[in-house]
Amino acid sequence: MSQLAALWNHPDFQFVFWALVKIVIIMHAMLGAVSYAIYAERKIAGHMQARTGPNRVGPWGLFQPLADVGKLFLKEEFTPDGANKVIFHIAPALAVIPALVTFSVIPFGPTDPFQITNINVGLLLFLAMSSIAVYAITLGGWSSNNKYALLGGLRSSAQMISYELSMGISTIPILLMSGTMSLVDIVHAQAHGPLPFVPGWYVFTVPGFIAFSIFMITALAETNRAPFDLPEAESELVAGFHTEYSSMKWALFFLGEYAAVFAISSVAIVLFLGGWHGPFLPPNLQFLWFLAKLSALVFFFIWVRWTFPRFRYDQLMHLGWKVLLPISVLNLVATAIWVYVRNNR
Amino acid sequence: MIPILFVGFAALLVGCSLMVILHRNPVTSALWLVLGFVSLAGLYLLLQAEFLAMVQIIVYAGAIMVLFLFVIMYLNLKRDREEGIGHLMRRTIGWGIGAVLLVEAVLLLRHKWVPGPLAEPGEGVWGNTIAIGRLLYSRYLFPFEITSILLLVAMVGAVLIGRGGVGVKSERPGE
Numbered sequence: 001m002s003q004l005a006a007l008w009n010h011p012d013f014q015f016v017f018w019a020l021v022k023i024v025i026i027m028h029a030m031l032g033a034v035s036y037a038i039y040a041e042r043k044i045a046g047h048m049q050a051r052t053g054p055n056r057v058g059p060w061g062l063f064q065p066l067a068d069v070g071k072l073f074l075k076e077e078f079t080p081d082g083a084n085k086v087i088f089h090i091a092p093a094l095a096v097i098p099a100l101v102t103f104s105v106i107p108f109g110p111t112d113p114f115q116i117t118n119i120n121v122g123l124l125l126f127l128a129m130s131s132i133a134v135y136a137i138t139l140g141g142w143s144s145n146n147k148y149a150l151l152g153g154l155r156s157s158a159q160m161i162s163y164e165l166s167m168g169i170s171t172i173p174i175l176l177m178s179g180t181m182s183l184v185d186i187v188h189a190q191a192h193g194p195l196p197f198v199p200g201w202y203v204f205t206v207p208g209f210i211a212f213s214i215f216m217i218t219a220l221a222e223t224n225r226a227p228f229d230l231p232e233a234e235s236e237l238v239a240g241f242h243t244e245y246s247s248m249k250w251a252l253f254f255l256g257e258y259a260a261v262f263a264i265s266s267v268a269i270v271l272f273l274g275g276w277h278g279p280f281l282p283p284n285l286q287f288l289w290f291l292a293k294l295s296a297l298v299f300f301f302i303w304v305r306w307t308f309p310r311f312r313y314d315q316l317m318h319l320g321w322k323v324l325l326p327i328s329v330l331n332l333v334a335t336a337i338w339v340y341v342r343n344n345r
Numbered sequence: 346m347i348p349i350l351f352v353g354f355a356a357l358l359v360g361c362s363l364m365v366i367l368h369r370n371p372v373t374s375a376l377w378l379v380l381g382f383v384s385l386a387g388l389y390l391l392l393q394a395e396f397l398a399m400v401q402i403i404v405y406a407g408a409i410m411v412l413f414l415f416v417i418m419y420l421n422l423k424r425d426r427e428e429g430i431g432h433l434m435r436r437t438i439g440w441g442i443g444a445v446l447l448v449e450a451v452l453l454l455r456h457k458w459v460p461g462p463l464a465e466p467g468e469g470v471w472g473n474t475i476a477i478g479r480l481l482y483s484r485y486l487f488p489f490e491i492t493s494i495l496l497l498v499a500m501v502g503a504v505l506i507g508r509g510g511v512g513v514k515s516e517r518p519g520e
Binding site: 084087119120121124125127128131132134135138139142150153154157158160161164168181 | 370372373376379395396398399400402403406407408411412414415418419474
């Protein structure tokens, strides 16, 4: 009995145990949030197109996500004849995992219960996970043994590699200004602005604002959201990379897309929008500010999708390589000079 | 705890590397290589080289291997062809290099190896990212710059080949 107590009180055990508890809570909160993000998307899309959106299941259609999930569970699992079976089954899981892993480094609030881990390469972990996310779509498209799916997969790998560069470079000015790669410390560095009434969020600095604009554009491309949804362009490629997927495997791709939207929005909040910082709330409730900013950014993603038409493929490459990349590199150089001058005055 | 993790990652790395060369399907081989890179990143983490571990995943697993896969899928390679003089030659060269490496390994392992002194952790520095940056821009500045120039030359060459030679006017599709 005393050995059990000793094990329980061991700091390593305590860390692992509470990390697991937080992971379970955040994962389930995220899955719930994702299903209601789909409801929100349909409602907002409806109102933007002068319809009402789903309103039959439950009050205001609030039980629609449950009905959708139930329907998806009961659908037939279908695997094409010439598909590479193993990779065909792995790809949907790969779509969800990177987005969920990203949440392990996101600080939702200033106190310990709201942070799973605080590692000193948190930003790099996010970039690593977003670069791993390419595999899901590429492999899903390839293993289906379908020409449309393959084209979607190829488009996606070209697109995500192109935009990853600009995204990575647009985050470096934040590293220069805060001097750290830990996401918690980046949020701490934004606590106080130079003037009262102006928060110290990096989006309110000139390089930070440019970086934020680039980051949000590349975020749309990295999550394959419209106007960058060429991998699943339904008017050209039937349904793109997920043409052959059905039932829960298809749902996992859908889930992965929304989880990636949540993850990338959280990172944008941490890097540019001051994380949990906001007035009026005590430290233990400041995660509400984080959630408010997260809702605003997710709304932004939905808003953009139902506003802009899809890019043509050469326009996409032109924007990525000839516009965003030079601007982000120039922004990086300018920030480096500015930080150097500020530190050596 | 750390020895267990080391054995786990090392076994994973060896297993993945074996699968890379034993599997017939090039796409599957490439995927095993990705898993090998990730387990190597795990080994770096155990050595407290967290920057290196993350860069390993970003650069190798996230960028280089995606390009590899891209090329394999684009060329639509189904399987290795197993006949012809080329195959025989490759097999001979492979066995030759393998034998040389084996002899070299035996000769090296006959020495008794003593692990050198570990580098002192930096004073008040949390993690080694800053230390790597300082070293790269002071002691290893010359190799660093040479590497960047090499990459720049490769980039210019790629652009030139992509345009189809000197003096060719590039055509933008859709116009």
